Amino acid sequence: MSLDHLFANRTSRMSASEIRELLKLLDQPDIISFAGGIPDPAYFPRAAFADAMTVALSEQSAGVALQYSTSEGYTPLRDWIAAHMATLGVPCSRDNILITAGSQQALDYLGKLLIDKGDTALVGWPTYLGALGAFNAYEPRYDRLDPSDNRAPEQIALEAAEAGGRVKFAYLSPDFANPTGITLTQQERRTVLARADALDCAVIEDAAYQSLRYDGEALPSILAMEIEQTGDIEACRTIYLGSFSKTLAPGLRVGWVVAAKPVISQLVLTKQAADLQTATINQMAVAHVAEAVFDTHVETLRAVYGKRMHAMLDALSANMPTGVTWIEPEGGMFVWVTLPNGMDAKALLQDALAANVAFVPGGAFYADGSNANTLRLNFSMSSEAKIIEGIARLGAVICTAMGEVSPRA
Structure with missing residues (x-):
């Protein structure tokens, strides 16, 4: 059968x-x-994780580690992320942060949240294969995201409308992108933001590799640049995706989203419908290790x-x-x-x-x-x-x- x-x-x-x-x-x-x-x-960092799991499973903490918890995520971890983001030029509170089962889950949630059948997603040519896999199920049309594209935003919007939808977001990894390794210049980041403003669409900034710079000078994230322009994360269209998979350990599946509170609130509803929460013990372990050795x-x-x-x-x-x-x-x-x-x-x-x-x-x-x-x-x-x-x-x-x-x- x-x-x-x-x-x-x-x-x-x-x-x-x-x-x-x-x-x-x-x-x-x-x-x-x-x-x-x-x-x-x-x-x-095996020793740090061993210590973290021992603490999480101690008599004092096991009741929290092995229990249901809030969909938003473990509060100490969200507070650590908020402090970390501040060092990257992104002042925010825990209420601007959602913990996800890796940033891959965040991509799926954002596809579900933003894409109606026939809508256009602007992506790199090439782009991260996992992003295409996450978005494909929601039946988008893809168009090229290229800072050097000479098309007027009106032309991009018209082509999207003729295809039966509208441009919903630009997805990119501005630092050491998967698969190309390319890093966008500050001017290219400004161009992406300006184009998103003209199209009135979101920007999904996948920052999975941002911490792994070996040469050259660090550049501000797109979200940091937008906050500098607007003065407040609540006025930003950029949705930032972070992950511990490339820095601490991928197997625990812990990532995060940073965005304006209305976006986070809607993503929380999406997470509640999907899996209720990211595993508490994993979040506790990551919080412990991040605090100790990140x-x-x-x-x-x-x-x-x-x-x-x-x-x-x-x-x-x-x-x-x-x-x-x-x-x-x-x-x-x-x-x-x-x-x-x-x-x-x-x-x-x-x-x-x-x-x-x-x-x-x-x-x-x-x-x-x-x-x-x-x-x-x-x-x-x-x-x-x-x-x-x-x-x-x-x-x-x-x-x-x-x-x-x-x-x-």
């Missing part, structure tokens, strides 16, 4: 994550994987991941043939590579796997599936030695596919 005929029409827009499916193939220890966008578990732990990650990023960039320069280009990020976890026109990264992946090296083909990050000649490389999960070896293998595979004898070096 099959129930497929009962599935809602919107399920046709839902598909398996190419990254999640690819990761299933990479259990073999001899494969050097640049595919996952995940932190190195060797640097999880700043020093992030400094450790910056030192380790920064060396790995530079090892990958140097290895690419040494091993890639002429015609292959890449973006040099200042932080995050990814390097974005563009192959010569006509090459297909999906086809190349099969040859790469035969050489025991893996990556993610770039087409999955485009809302229209285009640009098959791109790929994403992750550097956070591999040692410098493995990065050098893996890029050498990948370079040899690409040279063979291009009919080159040796890399540009």
Whole structure:
């Protein structure tokens, strides 16, 4: 018996994550994987979490840790986040904060909250695959979010109306974006805000990688810039998404949303209908660890991941043939590579796997599936030695596919 005929029409827009499916193939220890966008578990603050769980499960705290709690989130954690956001130029209170099961859940909630069928979402080209997966179920139309776009806002709005809806939001990750590693300049951030003002739409700022800067000077978040303009978070259209997944530990699934109170209130109703609350014990543990070690732990990650990023960039320069280009990020976890026109990264992946090296083909990050000649490389999960070896293998595979004898070096 099959129930497929009962599935809602919107399920046709839902598909398996190419990254999640690819990761299933990479259990073999001899494969050097640049595919996952995940932190190195060797640097999880295990001792701090062990202490945090002991405290949470103590006689004094277990009744709170194992009990139902408020949908908004654990108050000490929200207070820590409010203080943290203040250091980033975002003065706010706990009432401007909702705790979610990772920022991925926040993306799903915002899709549910903002998108009517046929509405337009402005996204990067490419953009984060998980955001497309979260939004797809609500049946949006996608248009390009590009600060250099010369179209007038009126033209963008007209195209959205002709498609049967309106522009609801611009989604972007302005710091070390997944998948490209690109960071928007301050002027580009201002342009995004000005365009959102002209379109009267929201801005969803995905700040998952903001803490992981290795080179260059830190830039203010879009929300911080908007607060500077308006003077008050309650007058802002930007919705900021934060996460502990890339800094402390992804498995506990703790993220947060910062926004004007009416947005938070509506998201709380969405969360109540979905899962009531994020696990209290996880929130308590994260609050304890964040209070104890967040700043020093992030400094450790910056030192380790920064060396790995530079090892990958140097290895690419040494091993890639002429015609292959890449973006040099200042932080995050990814390097974005563009192959010569006509090459297909999906086809190349099969040859790469035969050489025991893996990556993610770039087409999955485009809302229209285009640009098959791109790929994403992750550097956070591999040692410098493995990065050098893996890029050498990948370079040899690409040279063979291009009919080159040796890399540009």
